[in-house]
Amino acid sequence: MATKENSNPYPTLISVDPFKSAFGQKGLHNRWHPDIPAFVSVKPGEIFKIECIDWTGAQIGNNDNSDDIKTVDLSQIHHLSGPVAVEGAEPGDCLVVDILDVQPFDKMPWGYTGIFELENGGGLFAKEFKSKACKAIWDLEGIYASSRHIPGVRFAGVTHPGLIGTAPSAELLATWNKREGELIAECGPSVPAVAFPPWQKGTHIGTSKALAQSVHDKIAKEGARTIPGREHGGNCDIKNLSRGSRCYFPVFIKGANLSMGDLHFSQGDGELSFCGAIEMAGVITLKTSIIKGGVEKFALKQPIFLPSPVDPLYSAKLVFEGIGVDIHGDGKQYNMDATVAYKQAALNAIAYLMKIGYTREQAYLLLSAAPVESHIGAIVDSPNACVTLALPLGIFEHDILPKDEGLKKLNFGQCAIRSDGVL
Structure with a gap:
């Protein structure tokens, strides 16, 4: 006993x-x-x-x-x-x-x-x-x-x-x-x-x-x-x-x-x-x-x-690529800047999620909180470092893959914003 x-x-x-x-x-x-x-x-x-x-x-x-x-x-x-x-x-x-x-x-x-x-x-x-x-x-x-x-x-x-x-x-x-x-x-x-x-x-x-x-x-x-x-x-x-x-x-x-x-x-x-x-x-x-x-x-x-031997199993991922050019901004070329490349990969993912119906703020928060993986693909090919950001498909309750007819846009409301309504 x-x-x-x-x-x-x-x-x-x-x-x-x-x-x-x-x-x-x-x-x-x-x-x-x-x-x-x-x-x-x-x-x-x-x-x-x-x-x-x-x-x-x-x-x-x-x-x-x-x-x-x-x-x-x-x-x-x-x-x-x-x-x-x-x-x-x-x-x-x-x-x-x-x-x-x-x-x-x-x-x-x-x-x-x-x-x-x-x-x-x-x-x-x-x-x-x-x-x-x-x-x-x-x-x-x-x-x-x-x-x-x-x-x-x-x-x-x-x-x-x-x-x-x-x-x-x-x-x-x-x-x-x-x-x-x-x-x-x-x-x-x-x-x-x-x-x-x-x-x-x-x-x-x-x-x-x-x-x-x-x-x-x-x-x-x-x-x-x-x-x-x-x-x-x-x-x-x-x-x-x-x-x-x-x-x-x-x-x-x-x-x-x-x-x-x-x-x-x-x-x-x-x-x-x-x-x-x-x-x-x-x-x-x-x-x-x-x-x-x-x-x-x-x-x-x-x-x-x-690292831990315990990890969620999300094998299928949609991977977004970013390079060291401010494509989403003024188009400036950077020299082997992995931070710029990471930002571009994330901005590419945010833009994609907005096509599905998430607001920019929801997408930003989701990429921060979910088990997203980022890797340096290459940091030797001047002038562009290449960074990837992988979004697990299994975390979504709906299909987010690219299709011939495009992406179906849904309404996911909004995250919690300021009480004055300012975004």
Whole structure:
């Protein structure tokens, strides 16, 4: 007979309330800094659970307008759970992290995808579309997601942390701030911004014990924003870092101080709308180990990983090609620019989906959230890099393939837009 005595549940080391603001909650922080103390510690080999609030800290609601996307406070993102110190980890080691599971909270079976305003966050096509706030709410039903704001699609999720990484050393932090500051100075004022310097506004450090004001102020003044990925991992938004993945992170400080958050139910390669995955709050299950001297052993300048063995089976795809020419804009020729090529592939897909009846905003959100694959086809044939974007056919409830008679245009309504009706 089964007994409780012979069953050892995995402990939840950090608990959060996904329906309350991140501010005031313990075990959460939203800056990278070596002086942020570890909230908990684990021994190598332990399996443990960490609860994560959504990346905005509960600013977005399950409703039918996008006013919360319009006014989102980006000074406070991302809210990360941690840091988790791993006993025995030292600078120069490799921290091995097994992502055993990622799930939404049972009490919060929904997520969202958003398009930010041009002047507040932007996204890949912020300038081209002169972006105004829109969003889609997704209902999470087991492994599947569907949305009342983007009808006609249903797909299996690839749950993953959009953001996971180790803490920087003081030297590495200074390097980040220097080089990103130089980029800002070189480019001047830009909308959207080219980089995000330290900003004291919105800083949150939910430690287990009271933090000296001087330490808090130092972290707020120097702490790196969490928006880009860097040498330690961070916000890389790699959808294949799903349950069953193994990650190898360089260690920069004693204990490694692992943090994670920005959980996604699903995402397309590129996360093109910036708030572009199905963002969710939930629980991640992890196990860690240490490889001593791993940075030198593996030439570990940045993390490496083994992708998940669990992946939705969508073998049939419609593939859109993009090259390094601004075909949808002024026709300018670029030299081996894979970003331009990716944008053209995505714009080609958006134009196609609009022929089927989706609005531009619905198509933009769908390419961000669905398990879309993007690959560099060629990056050697001057002057045009070639990038492909593959749209799985199996996610649609209707046929989207090209036919002699053309495409049948349906009415899919509209995603959630601003209450003033502005698109």
